[in-house]
Amino acid sequence: MPRVATKKNDILHAALALFMKKGIRATTTKDIARRANISEGTIYRHFLSKDELANEVFEKTSQVLYLFLKDRLALCTTPRERLDCYVRSLFDFARKDHKKYSFLFAAHQTELRRQTRKKTKHMDLLVEIIMQGQMYGAFRAVDRHLAATMVLGTITQTIFYLKNGDIRVNFADIVPEVQASCLKILN
Amino acid sequence: MPRVATKKNDILHAALALFMKKGIRATTTKDIARRANISEGTIYRHFLSKDELANEVFEKTSQVLYLFLKDRLALCTTPRERLDCYVRSLFDFARKDHKKYSFLFAAHQTELRRQTRKKTKHMDLLVEIIMQGQMYGAFRAVDRHLAATMVLGTITQTIFYLKNGDIRVNFADIVPEVQASCLKILN
Amino acid sequence: MPRVATKKNDILHAALALFMKKGIRATTTKDIARRANISEGTIYRHFLSKDELANEVFEKTSQVLYLFLKDRLALCTTPRERLDCYVRSLFDFARKDHKKYSFLFAAHQTELRRQTRKKTKHMDLLVEIIMQGQMYGAFRAVDRHLAATMVLGTITQTIFYLKNGDIRVNFADIVPEVQASCLKILN
Amino acid sequence: MPRVATKKNDILHAALALFMKKGIRATTTKDIARRANISEGTIYRHFLSKDELANEVFEKTSQVLYLFLKDRLALCTTPRERLDCYVRSLFDFARKDHKKYSFLFAAHQTELRRQTRKKTKHMDLLVEIIMQGQMYGAFRAVDRHLAATMVLGTITQTIFYLKNGDIRVNFADIVPEVQASCLKILN
DNA sequence: AATGAATGAGAATTCATTCAT
DNA sequence: AATGAATGAATTCTCATTCAT
Numbered sequence: 001m002p003r004v005a006t007k008k009n010d011i012l013h014a015a016l017a018l019f020m021k022k023g024i025r026a027t028t029t030k031d032i033a034r035r036a037n038i039s040e041g042t043i044y045r046h047f048l049s050k051d052e053l054a055n056e057v058f059e060k061t062s063q064v065l066y067l068f069l070k071d072r073l074a075l076c077t078t079p080r081e082r083l084d085c086y087v088r089s090l091f092d093f094a095r096k097d098h099k100k101y102s103f104l105f106a107a108h109q110t111e112l113r114r115q116t117r118k119k120t121k122h123m124d125l126l127v128e129i130i131m132q133g134q135m136y137g138a139f140r141a142v143d144r145h146l147a148a149t150m151v152l153g154t155i156t157q158t159i160f161y162l163k164n165g166d167i168r169v170n171f172a173d174i175v176p177e178v179q180a181s182c183l184k185i186l187n
Numbered sequence: 188m189p190r191v192a193t194k195k196n197d198i199l200h201a202a203l204a205l206f207m208k209k210g211i212r213a214t215t216t217k218d219i220a221r222r223a224n225i226s227e228g229t230i231y232r233h234f235l236s237k238d239e240l241a242n243e244v245f246e247k248t249s250q251v252l253y254l255f256l257k258d259r260l261a262l263c264t265t266p267r268e269r270l271d272c273y274v275r276s277l278f279d280f281a282r283k284d285h286k287k288y289s290f291l292f293a294a295h296q297t298e299l300r301r302q303t304r305k306k307t308k309h310m311d312l313l314v315e316i317i318m319q320g321q322m323y324g325a326f327r328a329v330d331r332h333l334a335a336t337m338v339l340g341t342i343t344q345t346i347f348y349l350k351n352g353d354i355r356v357n358f359a360d361i362v363p364e365v366q367a368s369c370l371k372i373l374n
Numbered sequence: 375m376p377r378v379a380t381k382k383n384d385i386l387h388a389a390l391a392l393f394m395k396k397g398i399r400a401t402t403t404k405d406i407a408r409r410a411n412i413s414e415g416t417i418y419r420h421f422l423s424k425d426e427l428a429n430e431v432f433e434k435t436s437q438v439l440y441l442f443l444k445d446r447l448a449l450c451t452t453p454r455e456r457l458d459c460y461v462r463s464l465f466d467f468a469r470k471d472h473k474k475y476s477f478l479f480a481a482h483q484t485e486l487r488r489q490t491r492k493k494t495k496h497m498d499l500l501v502e503i504i505m506q507g508q509m510y511g512a513f514r515a516v517d518r519h520l521a522a523t524m525v526l527g528t529i530t531q532t533i534f535y536l537k538n539g540d541i542r543v544n545f546a547d548i549v550p551e552v553q554a555s556c557l558k559i560l561n
Numbered sequence: 562m563p564r565v566a567t568k569k570n571d572i573l574h575a576a577l578a579l580f581m582k583k584g585i586r587a588t589t590t591k592d593i594a595r596r597a598n599i600s601e602g603t604i605y606r607h608f609l610s611k612d613e614l615a616n617e618v619f620e621k622t623s624q625v626l627y628l629f630l631k632d633r634l635a636l637c638t639t640p641r642e643r644l645d646c647y648v649r650s651l652f653d654f655a656r657k658d659h660k661k662y663s664f665l666f667a668a669h670q671t672e673l674r675r676q677t678r679k680k681t682k683h684m685d686l687l688v689e690i691i692m693q694g695q696m697y698g699a700f701r702a703v704d705r706h707l708a709a710t711m712v713l714g715t716i717t718q719t720i721f722y723l724k725n726g727d728i729r730v731n732f733a734d735i736v737p738e739v740q741a742s743c744l745k746i747l748n
Numbered sequence: 749a750a751t752g753a754a755t756g757a758g759a760a761t762t763c764a765t766t767c768a769t
Numbered sequence: 770a771a772t773g774a775a776t777g778a779a780t781t782c783t784c785a786t787t788c789a790t
Contacts, residue, residue, distance in 0.1 A: 007749085007750085023212070023297055023298065025210075025213065028783080028784060028785080029784070029785060030783095030785095033752095038750080038751090039750065039751045040751085040752070040785085040786085041750065041751055041752065041753095041786090041788085042749080042750055042751075043785095043786095044785090044787080045749060045750070049785080049786080050784095050785065106297060110210050110293065111210065111213075143355070143356045143364075145348070145355070146345065146348075146356050146364060149344050149345050149347075150344065150345055150368050152344055153340035153341045153342070153343060153344025153345060153347075154337045155340070156340060157336050157339055157341075157343070157344070158333065158336050158337055158340060160336075161333075161336045168330065168332070169330045177329065177330075177333060177337075178337065181337050181371075181372040184368075184371035185341070185368040185371060185372065187371070193774075194775075215758080215760085216759080217758085217759080217760095225775075225776085226775065226776050226777055227760085227761085227776090227777080228762080228763080228775070228776060228777065228778090229774075229775055229776070230760095230761095231762075232774060232775070233774090236760080236761080237759095237761090381770085381771085399584075399586045399587065402762080402763060402764080403763070403764060403765080404762095404763075407773095412771080412772090413771065413772045413773055414763095414764085414765085414772085414773070415767085415772055415773065415774095416770080416771055416772075417765095418765070418766080419770060419771070423764075423765080424763095424764065424765090480671060484584050484667065485587075516738065517729065517730045517738075519722070519730075520719065520722075520730050520735065520738060523719050523721075524715045524718065524719055524738075524739065524742050526718055527715045527716070527717060527718025527719060528711045528714045528715050528718075528746070529714070530714060531710050531711065531715075531717070531718070532711055532714060534710075535706070535707075542704065542706070543704045543707050548707065551703065551707060552711065555711050555745075558742075558745035558746060558748070559742040559745055559746065561745070567753075568754080589779080589780065589781085590780075590781060590782080591779085591780080591781095599754075599755090600754065600756055601755095601756080601781085601782085602754075602756065602782085602783075602784080603753075603754055603755075604782090605781090605782065605783075606752085606753060606754070607753095610781080610782080611780095611782090
C-alpha cells in the first residue's frame with residue numbers, strides 16, 4: 001500500500017459516494033475534488049477523464065461485490081444452499097454497504113460506457129450456481145441466463161422497494177420469503 | 188380535438204424518444220427542439236422547465252401503460268388468468284412500444300423529481316390481482332406488496348436482459364417461462 | 375374619449391406601474407400584457423416597440439407633472455410665492471402620485487432614449503420662475519440654469535430620502551425647511 | 562500584493578466602466594469578459610453571480626470616494642472650511658474619476674440589491690460635518706440628515722447637469738457658487 | 749505530483765417581436 | 770383590432786478539461 005495511492009483512493013471514495021447519491025452526470029468534478037480534499041486538477045493526474053473515473057468506480061465496486069459473494073458462497077456446498085446464500089448475501093451487502101450496492105444496481109448504469117455496463121460478474125456467479133444445480137438435478141432444465149435473470153430481478157426489485165419503504169414487512173421475514181421464491185422459480 | 192394545432196405534442200414525443208435513448212440529463216433542450224422541429228423557446232411556452240417536461244412525459248407514459256394493462260385485464264376473470272395476462276401484456280407493451288416501456292422502467296427514474304417517481308399505477312394493478320387471488324384462495328398468504336415486487340422484478344429484469352441480448356431463448360418461449368415463475372412465486 | 379383608446383390606456387397605465395416598480399428593463403412585455411389584461415401582441419398594435427412605449431409613458435407622465443405644476447403656479451404672483459408654490463407642489467405631487475413622481479425622477483431615466491430624457495418641462499418652469507424673480511430684483515443674479523439645478527437637486531434629493539426613511543422629521547416640517555433653503559440659494 | 566496575478570481586478574475594472582456607461586442590466590457578462598480580456602467563465606471563478614459582482618464594484622467604488630473625501634477633509638478644521646472642502650472634493654472627484662462618480666450617483670443604484678444601496682459613507686461624512694458645525698454654533702439647528710440631504714442634492718444635481726451640458730457657466734465659477742449655496746442652506 | 753486559475757463550449761432559460769388565425 | 774403560439778437571438782451560468790507554476 002504505497003503512500004502514493006492515497007489520493008487516488010480518496011478520489012475513488014469521494015466519487016462513489018457522490019455518484020450513488022446524485023448520479024454520475026449530476027456530480028461535478030468540483031464536487032469530487034471538494035469531497036476528496038484535493039484540487040480539481042489532481043483528478044486528471046490519476047484518471048484520463050471523469051468518464052474513466054466513473055468506469056473505474058464501477059469496476060472496483062463490482063469487484064468488491066463479486067469477492068464478497070464468492071467468499072460467502074465458498075462456505076456452501078449444495079446448490080440449494082448456495083442459492084440461499086446468494087440471496088442472503090445480496091441483502092447483506094445492500095444493508096452493510098448501501099452506497100456501493102445502490103451504485104451498482106440503481107439507475108446510474110445508463111450513464112456508464114456500454115462496455116462497462118456489461119461486466120457484472122455477480123451475474124456470472126448466479127449463472128454458475130444454477131448450472132451446477134441443474135447438473136446435480138436439483139434445479140429444472142431452463143435457459144440458465146433466463147433463470148438467473150428472473151432470480152436476480154426478484155432479489156434486486158425487493159431490495160429496491162425495501163429501501164423506498166413500500167413494503168411493510170420485517171426485514172428478517174423478507175429474506176426467507178425471497179429465498180423461497182427464487183427456489184420456486186428454479187424448481 | 189384541439190382547436191389550435193399546437194406543438195406541445197411534438198415536444199412530448201420528441202422528449203420521450205430522446206429521454207429514453209439518452210436519459211433525461213443527457214438530453215438537451217436543443218436536442219428536443221431539433222427533433223420536434225421547433226425552436227428552443229417554444230418548449231418554455233408549454234412547460235415551465237425541462238424538469239416539468241420530464242415529469243409530464245413520465246406521467247403521460249405511465250398512464251398509457253396503465254390503460255393498456257387495465258384494458259387487457261378486463262378480458263380475464265380468474266386470478267391465474269389475470270396474472271398470466273399481466274405478464275404477457277407487459278411483454279407485449281415492451282415489444283410494441285419499446286420507447287415508452289424503456290422510459291418507464293429504465294434507469295431514468297432517478298432523474299425525475301421524487302414526487303413523480305412514486306405514481307406507478309401498474310404496480311397497483313398487480314397488487315390488486317394478488318389481493319383478489321388471495322381472497323379466492325388461489326394464491327398463498329404473503330404481504331401483497333412484497334409479492335407484487337418480486338413478480339414485477341422477475342418480469343422487468345427479464346425484459347431488460349432480453350433487450351440487451353444476454354438471453355438466447357426464443358421470445359415465444361420466454362413469456363410462458365416467466366408466467367410460470369410468477370405463478371410459482373405466488374403459490 | 376373614444377372607446378377604442380381604452381386598451382392603449384390600459385397598456386400605458388400598466389406599463390407606468392411596472393416601470394416605476396421594477397425599472398423599464400426589468401419589466402417584460404409579458405408582465406405588461408398580464409397587468410393590462412391584454413395579450414402581448416396587442417402592445418404592438420399600439421406601440422412600435424417596448425422602447426417607444428417607455429418613451430410615451432415618460433412623456434405622458436412628464437406632461438401630467440408639468441400641467442399640475444403650471445396649474446398650481448397660476449394661483450401665485452410674486453416670485454417668492456411662486457418658488458414656494460413650486461416646492462410645495464413637487465412634494466404634493468410626489469405624495470399624491472408617487473408612482474408617477476418616482477418614474478420621472480428615479481433611476482429609470484438611464485433606460486430611456488437620450489433624446490427623451492431631456493424633455494423635462496418642469497425644469498423649464500423653474501428656470502422661468504427664477505428668471506422672473508431676477509427681473510423683479512427678488513433673486514440675485516446667477517446663471518438661471520445653474521440656480522434651477524441646485525434648487526431642483528435640493529427638492530428631489532429630499533423627497534428621495536424622505537421615501538427611503540433616512541430622515542426623521544415630520545413631513546409637515548420639511549416643506550417649509552426646503553422652501554427656506556431654496557429661497558436662500560436664490561438670495 | 563497578491564502572490565498570483567489574478568484576473569479579478571481586470572474584471573472589476575471592466576465591469577465598472579461598462580456598468581457606468583450602460584447600466585448594470587444592460588451590461589452583459591459577455592461584454593465584461595470581452596473588455597477584461599478573459600473568458601466568461603472566469604467571472605464565475607471570482608464572483609458568485611453578476612449581481613454579486615455589481616455589489617462588489619459598488620462597494621469598492623464607494624470606499625474609494627469615502628477615502629478620497631476623508632483624506633481631503635483631514636486638511637481642514639473649521640466647519641465652514643470642511644463644508645467647502647466637501648463640495649470642492651466631490652466636484653474634483655467627479656472630474657478626475659468620472660466613471661466612478663457616475664456609477665455611484667447615477668441611476669444604476671436601482672439595479673443593485675437593496676441591502677448594498679444604503680451604505681453610502683460619503684453621506685455620513687457630510688452628516689458629521691454638519692453636526693460639528695452645529696456644535697460650534699456655525700450652522701443653524703436643523704435635522705442633520707435633512708440638511709445633509711439638501712446639501713448633497715444641490716451638489717450632485719449640479720454635477721449631473723454640468724456633465725449633461727445644460728449649464729453654460731465656467732467650471733471655475735460653479736464650485737464657489739455651489740459652496741455658497743450649501744453654506745446658505747446651513748445658515 | 750499537486751494546485752487552482754483559466755478556458756470555452758455549451759446548458760437552460762428569457763424575452764422582444766412576429767405572424768397566422 | 771386582438772390573440773397567443775412561435776421564434777431565435779441573447780443571457781446568465783456550468784463544468785470537464787488544460788496549463789502555468
